[in-house]
Amino acid sequence: MKLFPWKRTASATSLLILAISLAACQDKELAQMPEQPNNVPAPVQEEQVVEEPAKALFTAPLTGLPSNEAITNRPLAVMINNAPAARPQSGLSSADIILEVLAEGGITRFIAIFQSEGGAETVGPVRSIRPYLIQLGESYDGVLVHAGGSPEAYSILQRQQKQHMDEISNGGPYFWRSSDRKAPHNLYTSVDKLREGADIKGYSHDSVSPVYTYNEEGSTSGGETAKQFEIHYLLNSYLVTYDYDEVSGRYMRLVNGKADQDMDNGEQLGAANIIVAGADHKVLDDVGRLSVNLEQGGEAMLFQKGKMIRGQWEKKQGDIIRFVQDGSEVALVPGKTFISIVPNQPSFADHVKLSEQ
Numbered sequence: 001m002k003l004f005p006w007k008r009t010a011s012a013t014s015l016l017i018l019a020i021s022l023a024a025c026q027d028k029e030l031a032q033m034p035e036q037p038n039n040v041p042a043p044v045q046e047e048q049v050v051e052e053p054a055k056a057l058f059t060a061p062l063t064g065l066p067s068n069e070a071i072t073n074r075p076l077a078v079m080i081n082n083a084p085a086a087r088p089q090s091g092l093s094s095a096d097i098i099l100e101v102l103a104e105g106g107i108t109r110f111i112a113i114f115q116s117e118g119g120a121e122t123v124g125p126v127r128s129i130r131p132y133l134i135q136l137g138e139s140y141d142g143v144l145v146h147a148g149g150s151p152e153a154y155s156i157l158q159r160q161q162k163q164h165m166d167e168i169s170n171g172g173p174y175f176w177r178s179s180d181r182k183a184p185h186n187l188y189t190s191v192d193k194l195r196e197g198a199d200i201k202g203y204s205h206d207s208v209s210p211v212y213t214y215n216e217e218g219s220t221s222g223g224e225t226a227k228q229f230e231i232h233y234l235l236n237s238y239l240v241t242y243d244y245d246e247v248s249g250r251y252m253r254l255v256n257g258k259a260d261q262d263m264d265n266g267e268q269l270g271a272a273n274i275i276v277a278g279a280d281h282k283v284l285d286d287v288g289r290l291s292v293n294l295e296q297g298g299e300a301m302l303f304q305k306g307k308m309i310r311g312q313w314e315k316k317q318g319d320i321i322r323f324v325q326d327g328s329e330v331a332l333v334p335g336k337t338f339i340s341i342v343p344n345q346p347s348f349a350d351h352v353k354l355s356e357q
Contacts, residue, residue: 060116061207062096062140064214064334071116074207076194077142080110081127086185087255091123092269093262094191099136099321101341102281104288106234109133113140115207118191122264126167126175126187129153132292134162139320141209143198147175147187150289163203171197210320218273218333223307228355231276231340240340242274244306250335251303272335274303275323277313278348279341292341294321299348304333308354 056066062075075096080089082100084107092098095112103109111133112123129137129146130153137144144164149157157164165171167187174197178186199205231240242251250270253260259268277300280293300313302323311325321339323330342351 077137078145081125088263094118124188223309226308273337
């Protein structure tokens with residue numbers, strides 16, 4: 001439809017009047033709004049409450065470290081080969097406690113106590129057992145795990161009906177041989193397989209192991225600064241060094257100047273507490289088998305928090321090795337503990353050397 005000129009003019013005039021009216025209304029509304037004072041306080045911000053992480057309800061019995069569940073399973077005491085051909089070992093980074101003691105030929109053997117860690121990961125190489133190794137492993141209520149043993153050790157196991165798993169006589173299905181090493185340095189197992197085997201054998205499940213006293217500060221009796229020290233057993237070709245790491249609060253282990261690492265995960269072995277205990281050693285036969293006196297106690301050193309404390313060690317009947325000073329047990333720092341048993345001959349001091357700080 002075609003609009004006449006006068007109609008187009010009327011429409012434009014109407015739109016102009018409407019725009020003027022709207023503008024006038026907006027000016028009127030602005031004039032009626034109350035003025036905002038210049039000193040209006042800023043909106044109050046609610047204080048953000050930072051929730052602390054929930055504290056663990058439990059602690060691991062053999063480390064004192066926090067745990068989200070109660071750890072009641074029985075420890076495993078595994079004899080670990082430490083001959084040069086057996087290094088690096090597997091699974092030692094998961095052990096709660098490691099005891100190191102001489103075997104024949106001047107090389108040490110480990111007793112690795114597993115309770116709070118370890119599963120399907122490889123553990124080994126597993127080696128034979130001796131009477132004093134039975135005594136040490138059993139002190140933690142551990143199921144004894146080994147491959148063979150001395151005649152005297154077998155006699156003890158059988159006569160006293162010890163709960164043990166021997167790859168040779170009663171536990172073969174729970175071990176395996178690796179093809180990348182030669183026997184006897186290639187026998188392995190795992191915590192899961194050992195627990196399966198112990199269950200099938202009807203061994204007791206719940207732990208009745210003695211435990212240590214722990215606190216975060218460790219000993220309150222001072223001590224000498226000891227950021228690095230060496231332990232010498234018998235062979236000049238075997239030297240253990242511990243370096244204190246301020247960040248982790250652990251002494252990190254080296255063998256012959258090289259980091260001692262877990263073969264499977266590459267983790268360097270380290271512990272919050274290192275106990276060095278002197279004991280009388282005696283050679284029993286021409287094979288070089290030893291007896292180690294674990295009853296009399298003796299001189300000892302405790303390394304923790306970058307300090308060295310002098311004291312004594314004792315092991316009462318049915319108990320574990322404890323570090324004492326002036327007749328009282330010294331608290332350990334929560335974490336893993338290594339115990340090195342060295343000969344008293346020619347003297348205890350000959351086996352421990354503190355590095356200059």
